[in-house]
Each structure stands twice: as structure tokens, then as C-alpha cells.
Amino acid sequence: MKKVLFVILGLLVLGAAAAGVLYWQATKGVSASALEATYASSADRFVDVAGARVRIREEGNPAAPPVVLIHGFSHSLETWDGWANALKTEYRVIRYDLLGHGLTGPDPQSRYSPIERAAFLGEILNALDIEQAAIAGNSLGGLAAWRFASENSAQVSALILISPGAYPLNSVSDEPADIPAAMKAYLMTAPEAGVRASAELIYADDEKIAEERLAVMRDMIRREGNGAALIQSLEEFTLPDPTEALAQIEAPTLILWGEDDIIIPIEQGRKIESAIPDARLIAYPGVGHAAQEEAPEQTVADAIAFLQTHREAAETGAE
Numbered sequence: 072m073k074k075v076l077f078v079i080l081g082l083l084v085l086g087a088a089a090a091g092v093l094y095w096q097a098t099k100g101v102s103a104s105a106l107e108a109t110y111a112s113s114a115d116r117f118v119d120v121a122g123a124r125v126r127i128r129e130e131g132n133p134a135a136p137p138v139v140l141i142h143g144f145s146h147s148l149e150t151w152d153g154w155a156n157a158l159k160t161e162y163r164v165i166r167y168d169l170l171g172h173g174l175t176g177p178d179p180q181s182r183y184s185p186i187e188r189a190a191f192l193g194e195i196l197n198a199l200d201i202e203q204a205a206i207a208g209n210s211l212g213g214l215a216a217w218r219f220a221s222e223n224s225a226q227v228s229a230l231i232l233i234s235p236g237a238y239p240l241n242s243v244s245d246e247p248a249d250i251p252a253a254m255k256a257y258l259m260t261a262p263e264a265g266v267r268a269s270a271e272l273i274y275a276d277d278e279k280i281a282e283e284r285l286a287v288m289r290d291m292i293r294r295e296g297n298g299a300a301l302i303q304s305l306e307e308f309t310l311p312d313p314t315e316a317l318a319q320i321e322a323p324t325l326i327l328w329g330e331d332d333i334i335i336p337i338e339q340g341r342k343i344e345s346a347i348p349d350a351r352l353i354a355y356p357g358v359g360h361a362a363q364e365e366a367p368e369q370t371v372a373d374a375i376a377f378l379q380t381h382r383e384a385a386e387t388g389a390e
Contacts, residue, residue: 100295107174110149110287115174121194123182126174127167131159136228136382137201140166141192143210143361145258145269145301147173147291149284150209153367157375165204167195169212171300173291183304185211185236189218196226205378207231209363210334211304217313217320217347224321229381231374233327234335234360237313237343245311250302258301261292275331275359284364317346324350325377327370329358 114128128148138158140151148166158164168175170191171183182191192215196204205228208216213235220227242248257265266289270280292298324347328340337354344352353373355366362370 101290101293103176103295106290106294110174118198120198122180123170123178125167130155130164131162133163135161135163137163137165137204139204139206141208141212141216143212145292149287150361150364154363154371157371171297171304176294177296177300181303184307185214185218188215192219193223203228205229208235209233209361211236220322221316221319227322229378230322230324233362234332236310238339239310240335243308243310245309247306247308250305255302259298261289272333273360274365275329275357279365314346317343320347323381326350326352327362328352328354329360329362330354330356331358332360334360
């Protein structure tokens with residue numbers, strides 16, 4: 072049976088330390104240039120957004136309606152590969168590495184709190200000259216997405232949330248939780264066994280975890296500067312009661328949740344559905360915390376049907 076994330080990662084990291092992991096190895100990280108040479112695609116560009124150099128990937132028809140995809144904590148834009156391939160035939164698909172994540176790397180201004188991440192989404196839209204977009208986010212990305220939508224209704228045509236952070240959880244509420252030393256060590260070293268254990272907590276079906284995906288996850292955490300940025304993100308992470316803010320969301324909202332999500336239980340999804348005026352929840356049996364990765368075909372089909380329905384309604388209303 073799967074255990075609490077901090078406990079498993081703590082044991083793995085301490086075991087690695089006992090085997091001789093040196094401090095300089097933990098803090099040096101992998102060079103940004105090496106990772107960019109490996110992972111940056113022809114669809115990627117690095118854009119100066121409000122003082123930060125951000126990796127942004129755009130695919131599809133530039134003239135089509137934009138859809139922005141936002142990944143979760145410690146992950147990168149690669150989490151959306153399955154969705155992007157399906158969406159880009161009909162939409163302008165935009166994804167970016169969050170500040171302190173992936174190839175974006177640390178933010179010179181350390182804007183890592185959930186409120187700052189939501190505000191930075193607005194900076195991304197401004198930098199790309201996007202007046203309105205459909206926004207989809209998973210976990211931390213979902214938290215940023217709904218917070219932005221609650222305060223910027225005119226800029227969000229539709230909202231898709233996949234197991235987003237929202238209600239207080241695991242001692243995180245108005246104040247951040249204490250971060251165990253073992254978790255800090257994990258984020259600074261990203262040992263192979265620890266990354267695999269993390270993936271096994273995120274996925275409900277361990278057999279769906281590809282070795283290539285594990286390599287990407289590990290490399291992105293180990294990018295120089297990201298470990299410290301991820302720790303700071305946790306130190307600033309709060310989940311105050313969201314009920315009032317969720318009620319302010321005007322965009323039609325689709326909530327997707329794995330029934331076997333042990334990171335954020337599906338009960339929170341039902342609460343979010345009740346709190347947002349125009350929301351619908353779809354649950355997926357045998358799926359965990361990152362449904363867009365574990366069940367990409369099924370989840371993106373539901374997302375496309377949702378987007379198409381509201382796209383047609385908007386076009387009809389404009390006639």
C-alpha cells in the first residue's frame with residue numbers, strides 16, 4: 072500500500088545519504104544549457120516575461136482560439152504532451168514552465184506563492200498579446216488557474232481543473248506547513264529512487280510510468296537552481312479557505328479528477344464543483360493525481376468536448 076509522500080521520500084533520501092551522496096552534488100545541479108540542448112524543441116522559445124526568462128512552447132494554428140496549459144509542482148510542460156498533440160489541430164496550444172521549474176529555472180524576484188503564480192499567468196497572457204484564453208491546470212497549475220480566473224473573468228473563456236489545490240490539506244491552510252529536512256534533501260538531489268517513488272504516488276497504476284518520463288522529471292528538478300526554488304515554493308505555499316474566491320469564477324468550468332488520487336482526495340473535487348457556479352466534475356476510476364498523464368486520451372477527449380461546446384455557444388451568441 073502506498074504511504075505518505077514525505078515518509079517514502081525521506082527514507083529514500085536518507086538511504087542515499089548513507090551511501091555517500093555529497094553536499095556539492097546536491098547543490099550543484101545540472102547546467103541549464105545542457106538541459107536546454109536536450110529538451111528544448113523547435114516549438115520552444117525563451118521569453119522575457121516581467122523580468123523572468125520563461126520557456127514557452129506554442130503549437131497549432133496561431134489564429135485559432137488559445138488554450139493555456141499549466142503543469143504541477145516539480146513537473147514541467149512535458150506533462151501535457153498527450154493533450155497538446157490532440158488539441159493543436161483545432162487550437163493554439165500554449166504551455167510554459169512555471170517559475171522555479173523546468174527550463175524556466177529560478178525567478179530573480181522569487182515569485183513563488185500561489186497568489187504570485189496566478190498573477191504571473193496574467194503576465195504570460197500579456198507577453199503573448201492574448202486578451203482571452205481557455206486555461207487548464209493540474210495541481211499547483213490548477214490552483215494558479217482558478218485563482219487567476221476568480222479575479223480576471225474577462226480573460227478566461229473556459230476553465231479546466233485537474234486535481235487542483237484549493238481547500239486546506241495536510242496541515243497547509245492560512246500558513247505553510249513545516250517542510251521536513253528529508254523533503255528538502257529530495258528536492259536538492261532528486262535521486263532516481265526518490266523520483267520513481269514520487270511518480271508512483273502520483274500515478275494510480277505504476278505500470279503506466281515510462282522510464283523516459285522519469286528521466287524528464289528527474290532532470291527538471293535537478294536543473295541548477297530549481298531545487299532551492301522548489302523548497303522556497305513549499306515554504307510560501309498556503310491554502311486558505313477558497314470558498315469565496317471559487318464563487319467568483321464566471322467561466323464555465325470542467326473539473327477532472329482521478330478517483331484514486333491520494334495526493335488530493337476527490338472529495339475536494341466535489342467541494343470545488345459545489346463552490347463554482349458553472350462547474351461539472353468528471354471522475355476517472357483507477358487514475359491518480361495527474362490524470363492528463365495517466366489517462367491522456369480519455370481526459371483530453373472530455374476536455375475537447377467541453378471546449379467545443381462552449382466555443383460553439385460563444386460563436387452563436389456573437390451572431
